Amino acid sequence: MITENAPAKINLALHVRARRADGYHELETLFAFVADGDTVTLEPGPLSLTITGPFAHGLSGEGDNLVTRAARAFADRFGVAVGGALTLDKHLPVASGIGGGSADAAAALRALARLHEIAIDDPRLFEIAAALGSDVPACLLGRTAMGQGRGERLEALEGLGGMAALLVNPGVAVSTAAVFKAWDGVDRGPMPPGDVLAMALGGRNDLEAPARALAPAIDAVLDALAIGDPLLARMSGSGATCFALYADEAERAAAAARIRAAWPAWWCLETRLL
Ligand SMILES: C[C@@](CO)(OP(=O)(O)O)[C@H](O)COP(=O)(O)OP(=O)(O)OC[C@H]1O[C@@H](n2ccc(N)nc2=O)[C@H](O)[C@@H]1O
Ligand SMILES: Nc1ncnc2c1ncn2[C@@H]1O[C@H](COP(=O)(O)OP(=O)(O)O)[C@@H](O)[C@H]1O
Structure with a gap:
């Protein structure tokens, strides 16, 4: 096998x-x-x-x-x-x-x-x-x-292997095609130069606005992830899963515990980057 x-x-x-x-x-x-x-x-x-x-x-x-x-x-x-x-x-x-x-x-x-x-x-x-x-x-x-x-x-690219990460999904399925279709057509420019962390921090997810319009539950996920000072909190792909990156596992565990208590129905994965 x-x-x-x-x-x-x-x-x-x-x-x-x-x-x-x-x-x-x-x-x-x-x-x-x-x-x-x-x-x-x-x-x-x-x-x-x-x-x-x-x-x-x-x-x-x-x-x-x-x-x-x-x-x-x-x-x-x-x-x-x-x-x-x-x-x-x-x-x-x-x-x-x-x-x-x-x-x-x-x-x-x-x-x-x-x-x-x-x-x-x-x-x-x-x-x-x-x-x-x-x-x-x-x-x-x-x-x-x-x-x-x-x-x-x-x-x-040389990645951020081992960095503590939290993935949260509010249980709403989002159609990738529908989100791309709702993109406003404005090119907001390239990623800034630098290493992966610099590019990530200086970058965006241009599908966040159209996805939030189609699935407002994403707002609550991003609000929940913003608490506790992550290095970065952002939606992934066309949504609705959002992720946060933390300086250490204790911060991630605290954020996960808070989110699970407030939103027991959400999917919440404590993991790390490869
Ligand atoms: C948005 C992204 C970002 O990584 O991820 P997910 O949200 O799917 O995870 C991807 O571009 C998704 O890739 P994938 O899910 O493989 O998409 P595909 O099956 O190729 O395409 C599904 C539909 O998404 C739209 N699509 C996809 C990719 C792309 N560069 N432009 C598009 O417009 C098209 O409408 C296409 O018909
Ligand atoms: N093995 C699979 N896992 C998930 N979705 C699948 C699979 N095979 C086909 N699909 C179809 O692909 C669509 C996109 O699924 P998925 O890859 O999970 O989305 P995303 O890339 O947005 O996370 C689903 O709605 C489903 O209809």
Whole structure:
């Protein structure tokens, strides 16, 4: 049995620079990953998918999961039989701006590559990833990176490994396409120069305003995360998950305890950056 982690992605900053003719948007985004997420396991056999875990119900009505789409695309590209008994242990909330589906697809590709003894940096894997979704190449790379284009042009960067992080989701699913559509079309400029922390601190998430208009619960999450002096508190991706970064684990634990007491229904993950 092959097991691959599918760590949650966060966008430390996400600048939307232009609307493109193909319906996508030109981005400049700082990807980072955290130590927790979903898990994908693969055993030889006919293609099948079993979904377990606390957020399995979020995908129950899903005919075509990104994991099985990844398996089909892999077989197609590498000329092998479609197969793999896949299990997805779903711990990340669905449609929440932390790339759960993209991370799962990338983990499935990594597992299949191991099974078929294909190098993890094989460019064909990145081509499959880009066709599956804008965030899948970043999840396949799985490390802190600057993403451009629709997110598939990647430059790996020295990250903030080990930094204490808190992820909070108010239980509202947000459609990525709807949030991009509600963006006001104003290019607010590039990220400032510097290291990853400087770029993150000086950056923005341009999808925050449109997402907050569609899902006002995000306001309450950002208000809750602002208490306790985090280094940075911001929405990730197209929302509604927001994250905060802290100087140490004690500050993160205090913030998590306060949020869990005030908002027991929210999903709240104490983790650290990879
Ligand atoms: C916003 C981001 C930031 O990392 O993350 P999430 O909120 O999904 O986590 C990503 O760009 C999302 O990537 P992903 O979720 O893979 O999106 P895709 O499946 O490729 O596209 C879904 C829809 O989002 C819009 N889209 C996506 C990416 C992009 N650069 N421009 C867009 O306009 C398009 O309307 C597209 O039809
Ligand atoms: N394995 C998967 N996990 C999550 N969502 C999936 C998966 N497969 C397909 N999807 C679909 O992809 C959509 C976006 O999911 P997700 O990747 O969680 O969003 P986001 O990138 O905003 O966090 C979901 O609404 C769901 O319909």
